[in-house]
Amino acid sequence: MRHLAAALAVAAVTVLAGPAAGAAATGNEPPAPTTKPSSGSTTPGPGSKGVTPIAGTDRLVAPLGVDPACPARMEIGMRGETGRARFADLFVDVDPPLGVSRSMLSSYLPPGHDVGAKLLVAVPPDTPEGTYDLRLRASRRTLTVPVEVVALDRLDNGGNHALRRPVTASSQHTNANYPPCSVVDGDPGSNSWAGGNGWNDATARAWPDTLAIDLGGPKQVSRVDLYTLDTERYPASRVGLRDWDVQTGLAGQWRTVAQVRGNTAGSVRSDFPAVSADAVRIVALASNGANDYTRVIEVEVR
């Protein structure tokens, strides 16, 4: 039976396109191992031979003091050197006191494809700013990715005042991972819905639902972009947010600066005369479709 909220789950594995996605290959590789369950006494090594560790970024910025439900994340993966399918292993570790969400990545590795997965990097609150090494190891090769730990106020937010700021929501669905802080994680894509990249409230058919972002002090604000769930299988016109008010707050006083009604698109830009605000609040009033949950992927404030 389809669960209303979790039916929207989209898994986080991504198969990366072609050799261009990977790190540079080096040298000649030994032949791929045989992994028959009843094979003899030789033990395969950690991971499979002929597998190269790869990463989705050459460095990772990890802000200090953010909600631990939304840690810094990146893609890690493996690329097979040969044209045959196999199951393969990648081992992950990071300099303390940082932590990683997985100590290894094991996956089917189809021929001609690379397999990646999300890696979360946790930064304890008292971590000194600086650069820490993240290591990815497969087939006795290690790829090192620097992790730069920076204070939130020194984070380059590209003009988006909401990025990585504290978020409070009226409720949170508990069927999967829908943290409110994920609406300010800088990822407006609907991928990995239910896997930590979007907020789903807990009150079906009950309105309004609210989502408030603390901007960390007064800012001049004239534009809010809201991204609701929108994929091919789960289009915004069927499961996305339909009606909402955009409010700005200053010293606890809220005012409505824009209204959106009848939306069927994946994202909506609301422009309004510039105001000084230390917070922005989305007041959700209705969704498309019968499920009637609020599903928000990202909110950007400029």
Added chain:
Amino acid sequence: MHGASRRSLLRFGGAAIALAFTTNLADPWTARASIRGDYPFQLGVASGDPLPDRVILWTRLAVRPLEPLGGLPYNKIKVDWEIAEDEAFTRRAGHGSAWARPEYGHAVHVDATGLRPGREYFYRFRAGTEISPVGRTKTAPAPGSSPDALRLAFASCALWQDGFYTAYRHLADENPDVVLHLGDYVYEYGILPTGGARRTAVPEQFRVQCDTLDRFRVQYGLYKSDPDLQAAHQRAPWIVTWDDHEVLDNWAGRHGPGGEVTEQDYLVIRANAFRAYWENLPLRVPAVTGPDARLHRRFTFGDLAEINVLDTRQYRDDQVCGDGQQTGCAERLDPARQMLGAEQEKWLLDGLGASRARWNVLAQQIAMMQLDFDPGPAQRLSMDLWDGYKAAKDRVLQGMLDRQVRNPVVLTGDIHYNLAGELKADFDDPASRTVGVEFVGTSISSGGNGNAGTGLPPGGSDPVNPHLRFSSYQRGYVSCEVTRDQWRTDYKVIPYVDRPGAPVSTRASLVTLDGAPGLQAL
């Protein structure tokens, strides 16, 4: 990984520091090769796929079950096993050694052969100096024998964070001859820190949905750490099949969730899911090596019963009309659409045609009887169930009529609801022939406590679905006593799952008689 990061990665990958070879990390090859201290049988023991002369014995070594390698080194580990006719192991019937290999999550599958038919056995494992709990199992009766009775139980749908597995504990206490698990044994969903209805702390690695093999492995580690589930495995052999949540919600053949998950992504997830399923269950099928794995198979219990275990997910066409419940969806009638796939459908009908068993069982996932969800005159049907594959359903039901299959009994999971009904040649004509009966079992925990106040009393009449004879929305399992003259089904329910210790009671008992398809309430 998209354009920008790909370019930067390539640039970075060309630099010497990006891809350094290092020797300063601990090499798992050189880690300890034997078990020390920690108890390695924390995931329990299991048996399954019983034949007259053999049964699969299973365990998976883990000293820290919530870690991908179970807290063990990347090494193979020797495991001894033995099976005996008595619980004290004085009449040993077989023994040997096997390797627990890291590339299979340190799982062990032993096919213990040379056993006697229709007998109870006891088994255990040893790794290093540690000895596993003792499991009870039972072989199938001899081919050609005429057993008087078979006691089986079936269950499905055990979302961990929705509640405790008390129903599994009560199932264990019945010591059935065999347990059928009809799918949703695990769910792929991420789990919150508070552990949902269990209010049990769950570590960080469980937040994201299952996709990679290491993630699926820790999900099984969590599920299989449950003492009630372990008890159910420990007390009887299981015959299992998967439904959708062992992979992804409502997957259908080669059709995954779509959107940004390409078919290739989805097949990687499916391969990882299948592999983890194989590692964690007592199956007699080849080790999974990719996204295709045959699970359908057949078990014979003398001339009393034959069980056809089906896979209604892997070979089906995609759900039509957008899935969900739909009114007036014409595509569901398309005769070209497959539920079992042509090969499995032929295998099923050929097997049913050749069967000499008195009771012919389909152990499968989704409701076969028509279920109209609209209380009014309109017909609202679920596109994920057999109703969404009407022609395929008719081929199976008509195929059973054509072959004069004796006493078809369909056992079903998936929908978290107890239902008992008659399978009709034409569900829209209550006067049409009754082909057989279907028993749909509720969930172990999925959906939470349930509601004792709803449902159709046994023997009652539902105006919208006149073939339905009983329903209830409570948690539990189903217990069946199969004898030569009748099949008796007892629906066992518990009042709550949000805390441990719920008592069990029988909500309904229904009987179908040999040669007289239909249901009678007791």
